[in-house]
Amino acid sequence: MEKSKQLIELHVKYQMNLVAPENIKNTLTEEVKEFTNYYYSKKFKDIVTPEKLKILSTETLEKFNLTENLIKMARNLFVVNQEIIKFENETLDKYISKSEFLKAADSAIGLKDIRNKFINFAVHSSAYARMMSSIILAAIKDFMMENPLTKNNPIGGAFLKIGGDLLNNLPGMQGNFEGKVNDFISQNLSGRIKQSETFIQSELDSDRAKEIMEEFWEFLSKIKLSETSGYVDPNSIDSLFSTIPGFYDHIKKSGFLERQIVENINSFYEKYSDTEISSFIEEMGITKEDLDRELAETFFPLIDSESFRNYYKSTIERRFSNFYNSDEVKSILDE
Structure with missing residues (x-):
């Protein structure tokens, strides 16, 4: 029991050192590199088949609905951006x-x-x-x-009036020459x-x-950018956002979105099925170094916090405890 406890403590200490503030960036960078190294030489068809991707995509589409809370969130984001624009006085x-x-x-x-x-x-x-x-x-x-x-001719003006009256009184005009x-x-x-x-x-x-x-x-x-914030009436925006769920549901039920997803997947795999991820990324103008750096920088803020470290520590302590106190490990430690 004492040995397993010591091993748990040592293992937790080792893992926590990897995510310590001074080490976490290097740890994350190395993990990202290992992850991309694995996938970099893979072909698209070896990662996920088009058939499986179509099933996953259409199932996700079927389950996904534009809820009232999502619409409220989108509307609030729009309002916040409108408020920000109000203070942008540059042209x-x-x-x-x-x-x-x-x-x-x-x-x-x-x-x-x-x-x-x-x-x-x-x-x-x-x-x-x-x-x-x-x-x-x-x-x-x-x-x-x-x-x-x-113009500026009383006689001419009178002529127009007389002419107008005459035309209005012609048979069929019913006093409405302009309308005719x-x-x-x-x-x-x-x-x-x-x-x-x-x-x-x-x-x-x-x-x-x-x-x-x-x-x-x-x-x-x-x-001025600030002027454009007044171009949109808030009531009109509320009305517009309220129509989105019905529009989305109708077009989803029509099968149009599903057909679009399926055909786009077919088109993508027709062109890139046998293409390695590395070639595809390079075709997009992205180097592996750029990809690794961007992924690391994206995830870094999510894990560089005491809250995450506390969560991580409690998680690995529980898992290591289950492992080192298992019968298989105990039998080895007791030898």
């Missing part, structure tokens, strides 16, 4: 460079098929048609009021809408798109 060009913005904008504009689909949807919507009708009617009215023949003009514009707008769609697409296909992005950057870069 946006402090955080985003012009070259990076223009490069991203150019890439987005280059997504021609998606862009044209969006333009087509936008210009053929009822809201766009109403806007176009309103603009054309306003332009006609402004032209009549700003026409050099009538607007109806005519709306009924004959399809050609103008198609013309505007073609114009927008050609503008974005030309060098003019770069000019538009330059103009947008000049506007955007002057906005």
